[in-house]
Amino acid sequence: xxxxxxxxxxxxxxxxxxxxxxxxxxxxxxxxxxxxxxxxxxxxxxxxxxxxxxxxxxxxxxxxxxxxxxxxxxxxxxxxxxxxxxxxxxxxxxxxxxxxxxxxxxxxxxxxxxxxxxxxxxxxxxxxxxxxxxxxxxxxxxxxxxxxxxxxxxxxxxxxxxxxxxxxxxxxxxxxxxxxxxxxxxxxxxxxxxxxxxxxxxxxxxxxxxxxxxxxxxxxxxxxxxxxxxxxxxxxxxxxxxxxxxxxxxxxxxxxxxxxxxxxxxxxxxxxxxxxxxxxxxxxxxxxxxxxxxxxxxxxxxxxxxxxxxxxxxxxxxxxxxxxxxxxxxxxxxxxxxxxxxxxxxxxxxxxxxxxxxxxxxxxxxxxxxx
Amino acid sequence: xxxxxxxxxxxxxxxxxxxxxxxxxxxxxxxxxxxxxxxxxxxxxxxxxxxxxxxxxxxxxxxxxxxxxxxxxxxxxxxxxxxxxxxxxxxxxxxxxxxxxxxxxxxxxxxxxxxxxxxxxxxxxxxxxxxxxxxxxxxxxxxxxxxxxxxxxxxxxxxxxxxxxxxxxxxxxxxxxxxxxxxxxxxxxxxxxxxxxxxxxxxxxxxxxxxxxxxxxxxxxxxxxxxxxxxxxxxxxxxxxxxxxxxxxxxxxxxxxxxxxxxxxxxxxxxxxxxxxxxxxxxxxxxxxxxxxxxxxxxxxxxxxxxxxxxxxx
Numbered sequence: 039x040x041x042x043x044x045x046x047x048x049x050x051x052x053x054x055x056x057x058x059x060x061x062x063x064x065x066x067x068x069x070x071x072x073x074x075x076x077x078x079x080x081x082x083x084x085x086x087x088x089x090x091x092x093x094x095x096x097x098x099x100x101x102x103x104x105x106x107x108x109x110x111x112x113x114x115x116x117x118x119x120x121x122x123x124x125x126x127x128x129x130x131x132x133x134x135x136x137x138x139x140x141x142x143x144x145x146x147x148x149x150x151x152x153x154x155x156x157x158x159x160x161x162x163x164x165x166x167x168x169x170x171x172x173x174x175x176x177x178x179x180x181x182x183x184x185x186x187x188x189x190x191x192x193x194x195x196x197x198x199x200x201x202x203x204x205x206x207x208x209x210x211x212x213x214x215x216x217x218x219x220x221x222x223x224x225x226x227x228x229x230x231x232x233x234x235x236x237x238x239x240x241x242x243x244x245x246x247x248x249x250x251x252x253x254x255x256x257x258x259x260x261x262x263x264x265x266x267x268x269x270x271x272x273x274x275x276x277x278x279x280x281x282x283x284x285x286x287x288x289x290x291x292x293x294x295x296x297x298x299x300x301x302x303x304x305x306x307x308x309x310x311x312x313x314x315x316x317x318x319x320x321x322x323x324x325x326x327x328x329x330x331x332x333x334x335x336x337x338x339x340x341x342x343x344x345x346x347x348x349x350x351x352x353x354x355x356x357x358x359x360x361x362x363x364x365x366x367x368x369x370x371x372x373x374x375x376x377x378x379x380x381x382x383x384x385x386x387x388x389x390x391x392x393x394x395x396x397x398x399x400x401x402x403x404x405x406x407x408x409x
Numbered sequence: 410x411x412x413x414x415x416x417x418x419x420x421x422x423x424x425x426x427x428x429x430x431x432x433x434x435x436x437x438x439x440x441x442x443x444x445x446x447x448x449x450x451x452x453x454x455x456x457x458x459x460x461x462x463x464x465x466x467x468x469x470x471x472x473x474x475x476x477x478x479x480x481x482x483x484x485x486x487x488x489x490x491x492x493x494x495x496x497x498x499x500x501x502x503x504x505x506x507x508x509x510x511x512x513x514x515x516x517x518x519x520x521x522x523x524x525x526x527x528x529x530x531x532x533x534x535x536x537x538x539x540x541x542x543x544x545x546x547x548x549x550x551x552x553x554x555x556x557x558x559x560x561x562x563x564x565x566x567x568x569x570x571x572x573x574x575x576x577x578x579x580x581x582x583x584x585x586x587x588x589x590x591x592x593x594x595x596x597x598x599x600x601x602x603x604x605x606x607x608x609x610x611x612x613x614x615x616x617x618x619x620x621x622x623x624x625x626x627x628x629x630x631x632x633x634x635x636x637x638x639x640x641x642x643x644x645x646x647x648x649x650x651x652x653x654x655x656x657x658x659x660x661x662x663x664x665x666x667x668x669x670x671x672x673x674x675x676x677x678x679x680x681x682x683x684x685x686x687x688x689x690x691x692x693x694x695x696x697x698x699x700x701x702x703x704x705x706x707x708x709x710x711x712x713x714x715x716x717x718x719x720x721x722x723x
Contacts, residue, residue: 088500088504089498089500089501089503089504090500090503090504091504112529115529116503116528116529119524119527119528120500120503120528123524123527124499124500124503124524125500244628244629246626247605247625247626248606248626248627252493252495252496253495253518261496263496263498263518263521264518264520264521266520266523266524268520375498375500375501378490378492379501379504380473380489380490380491380492380498380500380501380502380504380505381476381490381491381492381493381498381501382492382496382498382501
């Protein structure tokens with residue numbers, strides 16, 4: 039996919055390995071600096087722009103009052119409500135959802151050793167979405183019988199996580215027969231799982247009342263519009279394991295890219311790594327879907343872009359994906375809330391509008407490479 | 410959706426400026442600053458809410474509407490649009506600096522409404538029951554919320570009187586007809602209105618029997634169920650691209666095999682007029698009654714109304 043070090047040697051003819059590696063390292067450092075700047079910039083814009091126009095000075099004042107105490111006047115009170123209770127949770131949610139989706143895309147691509155694996159494409163999101171749809175439509179009927187009925191706001195993320203976990207597990211079992219993950223089986227199984235989820239979601243659509251139907255429709259396009267502190271705190275428990283596992287998974291995925299048998303002989307606990315990746319992906323994707331709906335293409339676009347820029351080393355690819363995913367989702371969200379202000383576009387429309395053409399381009403480029 | 414995207418962004422700010430200057434002029438000329446009882450900046454969410462506010466003469470005080478506010482047609486042209494009633498953006502609504510937000514029951518999402526309340530915006534939920542009493546209650550609730558009780562009482566009394574007139578006509582119906590309301594043709598299969606829908610309420614008000622009474626909401630009905638139910642009349646919404654003309658509708662084998670198909674009896678009307686349950690509903694009921702029972706003499710007088718839309722497809 040990317041420029042392998044081998045080509046770098048060929049290009050500079052008499053160059054040394056050390057020089058090539060150093061160039062790669064400098065480039066990576068540059069890309070990282072750029073990504074950090076991008077995340078910071080989109081975060082600031084996300085806090086500063088919205089339907090309610092608040093000048094930058096008052097934005098900072100509002101953040102300050104949030105830390106220090108009561109606002110000076112009614113105007114400042116409204117500012118601080120908009121900044122602290124609408125834009126700040128929205129920005130944090132966007133950062134976490136974007137980072138989760140992009141990292142999960144990179145993780146799945148690493149695990150399956152296939153650049154096409156993406157939680158959205160191979161059905162993990164569908165599983166999470168289906169479970170969440172079940173809660174939306176049937177929730178009223180069975181929630182009273184469940185132990186966590188007293189906490190209805192956790193039912194949706196828990197269900198989404200379980201749905202994502204189930205679909206990821208089934209996908210993995212189906213596509214990894216006889217010690218190898220088959221690419222064709224992976225994609226076909228993903229399509230089949232997606233179709234099954236679609237069928238059941240269709241049944242739920244049939245059973246739903248008008249309001250639930252509209253909830254389902256809007257929710258299937260994704261939005262950060264419903265961001266609240268409650269949502270931020272419900273996605274956090276899923277985001278933290280991802281953040282903790284991230285530094286440890288890079289090396290393992292690098293080893294795994296040699297092949298499962300080879301990785302095993304390098305002393306890698308292959309099966310345990312796979313299980314960890316599956317659980318972490320299901321948890322993070324499930325929580326992302328539960329809190330922001332189905333947001334497509336972040337998981338496939340971001341890792342691909344980064345592989346082109348900094349190579350396929352998972353130690354740098356995973357954290358870079360987190361940064362770019364966060365920035366991309368925040369940028370999409372800023373557009374989503376500004377284009378038709380004071381109304382809002384579903385964010386899934388924007389990520390798909392950017393992601394789908396990119397994906398097509400990627401497919402065509404790959405085809406050219408093969409032939 | 411497309412319309413909203415195509416709309417220039419600057420309109421909102423233009424309107425805000427215009428609204429502000431209008432407010433300053435109004436305050437300056439009368440010297441009276443309105444109290445809470447008469448909120449100056451209203452955001453109306455829900456078609457009937459907007460329609461009633463216009464009918465009460467509060468149009469100038471409306472600073473925002475939602476996508477379901479299709480009547481009067483100028484509303485969507487003149488006022489900033491906060492999006493679909495069930496998918497409101499808290500910040501979007503707040504950006505219009507409303508004194509009060511009137512939301513039709515069922516608006517949401519709940520977190521957005523909660524944020525609006527936290528922002529100190531007065532949020533009033535207007536009940537939405539698809540009955541004659543429901544319309545009257547809607548008008549009164551809106552009148553109370555915006556300090557126009559007297560005008561609302563007059564409008565409510567007028568609507569009540571007109572509903573009473575159609576109710577009287579309804580009593581003279583001796584032979585009820587069976588009606589099938591088709592919301593849309595879903596890949597050739599009719600999506601039929603069941604109980605709890607606005608269409609079900611209108612059919613009942615017009616003195617007919619809804620054959621979709623065996624299920625709730627809008628459901629696809631099988632060909633055989635339609636033939637078994639044997640509707641006398643099919644009702645559909647008239648709108649662009651739906652092709653709700655008898656030739657197209659009764660091309661459906663099941664529909665053509667019903668009494669409605671044999672008599673080619675299709676009634677169409679503007680969807681929001683027909684299902685909106687607002688001040689124009691008595692006319693819509695009278696229109697349906699006239700279509701259902703052409704022999705009833707009393708009904709003819711009722712249907713005369715300046716609000717009557719073109720009777721498309723009839």
